[in-house]
Each structure stands twice: as structure tokens, then as C-alpha cells.
Amino acid sequence: MNNTIFDFIGGNAGEWKVTDHITVKGKPIEEVSHINIVPSTLEKSKEGIWAYKGIISNTRYVERNELTKLQAIQPEIGRKEATCASFIAMDKSDEWWAMTQDERREIFEKKSHHIGLSMKYLPTIARKLYHSRDISEEFDFLAWFEYAPSDTEAYENLLKELRNSTEWNYVTREIDIRLTKIKN
Numbered sequence: 536m537n538n539t540i541f542d543f544i545g546g547n548a549g550e551w552k553v554t555d556h557i558t559v560k561g562k563p564i565e566e567v568s569h570i571n572i573v574p575s576t577l578e579k580s581k582e583g584i585w586a587y588k589g590i591i592s593n594t595r596y597v598e599r600n601e602l603t604k605l606q607a608i609q610p611e612i613g614r615k616e617a618t619c620a621s622f623i624a625m626d627k628s629d630e631w632w633a634m635t636q637d638e639r640r641e642i643f644e645k646k647s648h649h650i651g652l653s654m655k656y657l658p659t660i661a662r663k664l665y666h667s668r669d670i671s672e673e674f675d676f677l678a679w680f681e682y683a684p685s686d687t688e689a690y691e692n693l694l695k696e697l698r699n700s701t702e703w704n705y706v707t708r709e710i711d712i713r714l715t716k717i718k719n
Contacts (some may be wrong), residue, residue, distance in 0.1 A: 624673075
């Protein structure tokens with residue numbers, strides 16, 4: 536099993552219980568009661584009501600010093616106290632994808648300050664980005680955030696800042712599913 540490819544499976548059972556399902560922008564997806572995240576392959580999953588596949592790839596749009604800072608403070612997914620999560624599936628516009636890497640970097644960090652503003656919320660909020668566009672999935676990106684219940688306000692502030700950035704003008708579809716971890 537490849538540990539860089541994962542399926543986010545929405546259905547009637549799973550490790551995470553859905554508490555809210557928000558279509559922020561664009562076409563909605565079918566609502567589910569649970570999400571499970573499992574290591575996968577590039578083969579299409581036949582589990583659940585829906586399954587979205589993402590790959591952990593290289594960190595993009597960062598410079599070496601930013602990556603070093605991120606790696607020093609970014610917490611791991613799966614912390615015991617992080618019983619709240621958010622699964623965000625999103626697409627960006629054709630205009631975004633027509634830009635060169637340096638043009639996207641200009642918007643991502645120089646105009647939107649994505650890395651800088653995100654670092655304000657580390658290590659409180661753990662996040663992992665999965666790339667899906669390059670494997671012809673329905674969404675371009677899948678983002679997974681985990682945080683403690685006491686850090687819900689910080690998470691909401693992070694989202695508000697990101698959604699108010701120049702970069703978010705290029706988001707054409709966004710689904711935000713909030714979850715709580717099921718106790719074992």
C-alpha cells in the first residue's frame with residue numbers, strides 16, 4: 536500500500552462523524568454521515584457513497600526558508616487532543632492553472648500571504664494538503680485540518696483570513712465538511 540495516496544471515503548460509517556456539510560461555492564456533493572481516510576492506490580475506490588483521492592506531494596509555492604519554518608512547527612495529523620476536523624475539497628479556475636508557477640507564487644504568498652498567515656495558527660491547527668488534479672480527480676485539492684475543540688475559534692479565523700485573500704478569488708468550487716472524531 537502506498538502511503539502517499541489516500542482515499543477520503545464518505546458514507547454511513549467511518550472514523551470521523553460529520554457535524555456540518557457546507558457548500559461554500561459551486562456544485563454540491565452528496566451529504567454523508569461519516570468520513571474515513573484510508574491509504575490507497577490509484578485505482579478507483581468502490582467504497583462508501585463517494586470517495587475522493589488525493590496524493591501527498593511536494594510542498595509547492597514555498598521558498599526554502601519558509602519550508603524550514605513550516606516543518607519546524609507543523610504538527611502531525613492524529614494528535615490525541617485534535618478531535619475536530621475539517622475536510623475541504625476545492626477547485627481553482629482555469630485562469631489560475633493557466634498561470635506560470637511564479638505567477639501563482641506571487642498571488643499565493645506575495646498578495647495573499649498564505650504561508651505567513653497560516654503559520655500564525657501553527658501548531659494549534661494541523662493540516663495536510665492532498666493534490667488531486669494531476670490524477671484526474673473531481674477536485675484539484677483536498678485539505679484536511681485537525682484541531683482541539685478549544686481551538687475552533689482559531690480555525691474559523693484561519694478560514695476567514697484565507698477566504699478573504701486574493702488567492703481565494705480563483706477558487707471556483709469549495710466544499711467544507713466539519714467532523715468530530717469517534718471515540719474508540
